[in-house]
Amino acid sequence: MKEISVQELKDKLDSGEDFQLIDVREDFEYETSNLGGKHIPLGGILIEADQVAKDKPVVIMCRSGKRSSVALHQLEAQGYTNLYNLTGGILAWQAQIDPTISVY
Template sequence: MKEITVQELKQKIDNREDFQLIDVREPFEYEMSNLNGLNIPLAGILIETDKIARDKPVIMQCRSGARSAAAVNQVEQQLGLQNLYNLKGGILAWKAEFEPEMQVY
């Protein structure tokens, strides 16, 4: 599985690169804090595969990186996509590196 660090994600955001960010946490977690990604909870990821981009990098993130890793594995197995990345450390790593005041469930 391909992974991306929060530093690499921030660089992509700062450079205005074309990618899709998918947050696989539950809606209540997303509402508390998010990185402006599309919220598709892990339980529904295979139901909503039509929302996953095929033509650009897709970065999946969660709280710590475990659920997003599961999402990447499920979607890769189901659809055979090669453009998926897991955000290493999830939003907790983002908080630690860039936004220590961020509230995270």
Template sequence: MKEISVLELKQWKEEGKDFQLIDVREPFEYEMSNIEGENIPLAGIVIEADKISKDKPVVMQCRSGARSAAAVNQLESLGYNDLYNLKGGILAWAAEIDDSIQVY
């Protein structure tokens, strides 16, 4: 499984790289804090797979990296291949990039 660090993701955002960011946490978690990804909870990732791009890199993100890794595995089984798991999730983003992010 390919992973991306929060520093690499920040660089992608700053460069304006064309990619999709999917936050697989539950809506209440997303409302508490997010880094502007599209919210598709893990439980619905296969059902809503048509919302996920096959034409550009896709970064899957959650709280710590575990649920997003599960999402990557599920999508890879459907033929997706340009997927990245955000290492450390929003906890790492808060620790290394933006300490104003509310974590739980």
């Protein structure tokens, strides 16, 4: 499983790099705080797999990195090879990048 740090994600966002960010947390979590990624809760990731890009890097995130790794493995089993797990999830983003973001 390929991983990306929150600093690497921030660099991608800041540089305007072409990639897709997918947040697999539940609705209430996404509404509490998000980084602007496409919201596809983990339970629906395979149902909505057609919304996951195959032609550019895809970073998958959640609260801590556990659910996103599950989503990544499920999608890789469907043939995806362009996926990265956000190490530490939004908790790491708050700790290392933006301490003002709300987490729970």
